[in-house]
Amino acid sequence: MWIETSTGNRIAKDAAISGPDNIVISGNCTIHPGASLHGDVTLLTPSTGPTILIGKYSHLNSNCQIIPPVLQDDKHGPVAIGAYCIVGHDTVVRLATIGNRVIIEDGCDLQNLSIIYDCCVIRKGTVVPPKMVIPPFSEVLGVPGTDFKVGELSNAYKKLIETEAKELQLQT
């Protein structure tokens, strides 16, 4: 069920990857069944760089969606996901940047053009509103208007998230 690349990426056969020429997946990533990467969008500013960039040792769980953010009408901007990132089941990513060592748990909705800095944990079911900036070492939970909260995440997570992502690769 996996396609293994020479750089150690493992991509599920039924992961939906459109516009593969516009997608760069660094080494040792895992992309689970049903994950979808929308690389076939029109960019507002044509560029030679990738539309979707995924850093090394990142882990995209089943049925998550990576959609480049909308800049204007149906024109998009690129999306970059850092190294050692874990994107949960059914999570939708429409934001612009995710830093290195970020865990986004299951069922999150990361809305248009948000930015998540390094070393963050976004808890299950969180909605990150558009254009939100999540500073480094934050723990985020909840839905805006009801219980949205950005708290402090221990700096111990820098190492812990990296190990988590590497171990996940060995356990899948």
Added chain:
Amino acid sequence: MSKIYNDSYIYCPKLATHRTLDGFSANSVHHLSQLYFCPSCQAHKSRYDCYHNIECKFCSHCITDYSHTSNDTQRCAKNCFVCPSCTSSLTIFITDHQINGKLGKAFQFSCVYCTYTYQSGVITSPKSLHSIISSEKKEAQHQTFYKYQQQLSTASDAPVKQSETRLKNLSLSNISRTPDSPIDTLGPEDISEVRNRVEITTHPDHSNQYPVARKLTVKKSYKCLNCNTFLLLPHTEDGLLPTTNKLRVKFNAVDYMPSIKLTNTISPTILTTPPTETRNLQLECRRTFLINLMNPLEVDMKIHVGSLPYIADNFITGGNKLKFKVELSIPIPDIVIKSSGSTKNLIKTIPTACLTTKNTISKAELISRMGSALFKEKPEDTLDVSESSESLVAQGAGWSLIPLFISVQMNDETDTWDSSDLLDIKIPLYITVQAELPQAIKVLKLSKQNLSYGYWNVIDIGTYQVTK
């Protein structure tokens, strides 16, 4: 073995000298990842055991550094506004207007997430958005007072007589003041603004709510309450981008204390069928669990795992818990966990019980560690758990596995067992650690020559059904 998602907790006594367990509550236990380790006290510290100080504050949106402003500055002074009802960002549109022949501008704030909007009045002289909003807030207060005044002057001249007791009972409790809106007076300029104001739109749903300046993000340092040693200190030189996270000092508990996790015994069947966790404990039948211990130090760790002969009442919940006694025993309580040291290969540092067969690398490692034991006809457990055997312990780079025996007994033999007996079990283990001083502590030249500390680690094993 996940150090982020696990059911292992460290007990934090209210007093550092207090070593007995009061029970398991959210206030008394923390995940290892949440704790600091004080190199001077040689003990773990939660945030509640620390002083903290704000070393740096900045706006996460415009990255303006506010570290050198007064303590009262808690919000961004630039054009960074958030929605008063959902705290999402507000976008600002500017529209041009003409008032009495003068050109002016109005500002429309809209929330990017919810339906909130705010329309400012027309401004004819340059003014910051902050002062526009604060003067409109003041204006609204003045209009409210004006309305009250009007009502008072049109009201009947004869005041309603209040009884004396009723007057005495009037309380001041409803008077409140929001700290973000100090009441101050209108200047002449503000008043002209009020007069020039034209009603453009109203916003009935949020009529009392004004855009709010964005809260600043802070970076804190933490110091041990007991001995004043820095446990965390961020770098805060001028010119350093506030979003960079360089640390001058960090003493995280995960770097000094072993990670502990309980797993079921490794069964050879995992090579053919996925392990289904049995959530049963059979009465009077010994069940073996494995304690997985991982050493984060660059030196070997000598560990003693202690426990009471049975689990105390307050660590078991469930309807009929008093009927049962849950006995514990640790046949090999003393072990040395080698440092994972220079082991570059991550797979070698994963305890056997946490390897899977789903991944080819993991499966190959599992086979190489377990060897022929996996292919024996039907061994009870692949780890030899005969009490005399040395092979009781499985070891690898930076980890060890030791068995833990659990058995459930009836407290009173005359009591009857029934199939609905569910027990929620937490296992307290007293861990003592001894090691040479790690380099990061050695350089502090403290009085202690070795690392030596003890603490309670509580493992939540979840709900088990007691079967006969």
